[in-house]
Amino acid sequence: MELAARLSFGSARARTLAPGMLACGVVGAAAAFLSEHYGAPVMLFALLLGMAMNFLSADGPCRPGIEFTAKQVLRIGIALLGLRITIAQVAALGWGPVGLVIACVVLTIVVSVFAAKALGFQAIFGMLTGGATAICGASAALALSAALPAHPQKDKATLFTVIGVSALSTLAMVLYPMVVQWIGYAPPQAGKFLGATIHDVAQVVGAGYSISPEAGDVATLVKLMRVAMLLPVILVAAMITRRSGATEGGERPPLLPWFAVAFALLVAVNSTGWIPHAVQSAGNDFSRWCLVASIAGIGMKTHLKELATVGFKPVALMVGETLFLALLALALLRWLP
Known part of the structure; x- marks a missing residue:
């Protein structure tokens, strides 16, 4: 009877979520299709x-599935990012790129937090935008949003961050190769700069x-090292969330979000070489689909007129973070091998 009840509940839950997830x-x-x-x-x-x-996110049959996709499917996609990285890839580059990545990620996030406060925003907004800029763009924004404390403006901030970081990333893809060629970087040095910024x-x-x-090749490996920084940054965000929950009298969330644990485990298993290439490829594709579907769900939950009210300061913050990261990488590449 208990098994039948659980199956019945699961079936009812699936029927409830299906319309929104399908949307x-x-x-x-x-x-x-449009991107391709x-x-x-x-x-x-x-x-x-x-x-x-x-x-579709208004009260109706699609709302539960949209909420589920925007939160739980997002976490699944983040966990599967671990299939992109192996410890050997990081070790092969030596200590120079590792130091470059750690310095760029840490300093960009710290400066972003202080800059956000100076502009009148909460520190967590600076961590969200700084983490997206310093780590891996839209994926990092979504991961950090999932780990940071609940806030009435969090979805709006996440949407703005994803839009901003996507636009700036596309602009950088066009401009930065011209910058490194103008400076006269050799291909390995150029790859380090592009991968770090x-x-x-x-x-x-x-x-x-x-x-x-x-x-x-070098740019891709350096970039994957930045993706690996997602785990420690998520842990810091989880600690902030945990402290916030305790301060506000709410339930303290776990120190390690399940998707962060799954991310770390997949990196470890992927580093053993046990996972066939076909499985890695399928996992990466599924991760990408989860992230795309979840960001569509977050978009459905937000009204465009709300984003139009963000003003100049958030735009200036993200542009400033991007320029800071680029200048910092240029400076560090003069001293690191």
Whole structure:
């Protein structure tokens, strides 16, 4: 009887979630189609199409599935990012790129937090935008949003961050290869700069291989090292959330979010070489689909007129973070091997 009751509950739950999840999937598929044919970031298309369909998130059959996709499916996609990284990839680059990545990520986030406070925002907004800029663009923004404390403006801040970081990443993909060629960097040095500064993985790959195969390989590995920094940054965000919950009298969330634990485990298992390439590829594709569907769901939950009220300060903050990261990387590359 108990098993039958659980199966009945699971079936009812699936029927409740199906309309909204299907809507997010359709929007995600449309975003992928547009991205492949017009070259713009798929996350940006998913956001814009999702916002155009925000009437679906009103009270109705799609709302539960949209909420589920925007939160739980997002966490699944973040966990599967661990299949992109191995410890050997990080070790092969030596200590110079490791020091470059750690310094860039830590200093960019710290400066972003102080800059956000100076502009009148909460520190967690600076951590969200700084983490997206310093680590891996839209994926980091979504991961940090999932780990940071609940706030009435969090979805709006997340949406703005994803839009901003996607636009700046695309601009950097075009401009930064010209910058490194103007400076006169050799391909390995150019790859380190591109991998350390451009926000999204796809744009790093595009920029790196537009210079040379060697620059593209180095840029991709350095970028994956930045993706690996997602775990410690999520842990810091989780500690902030935990302290916030205790301070406000709410339930203290776990110190380690389950998706962060899953991310770390997948990195460890992937480093053993036990996972076949076909499984890695399928996991990466599924992760990408989860993230695209979840950002479509977040877009459906937000009204465009709300984003229009953000003003100049958040834009200035993200542009400033991007310029700071680029200048910091240029300075560090003069001293690190």
